[in-house]
Amino acid sequence: MSTYPVDIKASEKSTATTHTIFDGPARCVGLYMVQPMDTAVSTVTVLDAGTTVAVFTLPATTDSSNKAAISRYVQFPGTGIRCKTSLKLTLSAATPVTVFYG
Numbered sequence: 001m002s003t004y005p006v007d008i009k010a011s012e013k014s015t016a017t018t019h020t021i022f023d024g025p026a027r028c029v030g031l032y033m034v035q036p037m038d039t040a041v042s043t044v045t046v047l048d049a050g051t052t053v054a055v056f057t058l059p060a061t062t063d064s065s066n067k068a069a070i071s072r073y074v075q076f077p078g079t080g081i082r083c084k085t086s087l088k089l090t091l092s093a094a095t096p097v098t099v100f101y102g
Contacts, residue, residue, distance in 0.1 A: 029080035042093035
């Protein structure tokens with residue numbers, strides 16, 4: 001039996017824009033972010049409607065010290081980050097991100 005009070009869903013986005021993940025109250029419980037090869041520094045921003053609640057920066061993979069793709073998984077403690085109005089995600093570059101939410 002799960003210890004989380006709702007079913008967890010996942011949504012993958014990969015275009016540089018603001019995406020509505022869930023239009024209503026939700027909790028972001030984790031992110032899986034991939035920074036492809038030859039990509040400049042990018043940011044992944046979690047929003048509650050228009051209010052920023054978390055920002056993650058992925059390092060560049062275009063410089064001489066790092067030419068490989070990078071992946072990061074972030075799991076939020078407890079019941080995650082609460083978004084009272086709507087859960088949104090802004091990608092500054094075409095970086096694939098999977099959002100886990102409930």
